[in-house]
Amino acid sequence: MPVTVTMPQLGETVTEGTILSWAKVAGDQIAEDEVLLEISTDKVDTEIPSPAAGVVQEILVAEGETVEVGAALAIIIEAGEAAAPVAGESVVEAPATSTAPEAPAPEAPAPEAPAPEAPAP
Numbered sequence: 001m002p003v004t005v006t007m008p009q010l011g012e013t014v015t016e017g018t019i020l021s022w023a024k025v026a027g028d029q030i031a032e033d034e035v036l037l038e039i040s041t042d043k044v045d046t047e048i049p050s051p052a053a054g055v056v057q058e059i060l061v062a063e064g065e066t067v068e069v070g071a072a073l074a075i076i077i078e079a080g081e082a083a084a085p086v087a088g089e090s091v092v093e094a095p096a097t098s099t100a101p102e103a104p105a106p107e108a109p110a111p112e113a114p115a116p117e118a119p120a121p
Helices: none
Strands: 003-006 016-022 035-040 045-049 054-059 066-068 072-077
Touching (some): 035 072
Antiparallel strands (some): 003 072
């Protein structure tokens, strides 16, 4: 059964954290309590251990991104488990971010017809 790794509450007033680095990548084997990632909050920088043994199926948040406490960070599956989610089970995905606004491209103005030339005198 897939295990979703979430951003932990690291202090009473901590509401978010920034992913500093991942110790594992998708496809890597990981043991329970082995370091999975390092995060930074306004109070502390700390290593986060894996809550389960298995294979890192997917990393949902990139290094340098800041997420709220409770946000899904990664998915770990048991070794030998199918990579796809089990039927009826939903997998939380990180929201897609865009650096450019999604506005339609402006239409090019129609070319102007050349002005008729005056007859020569």
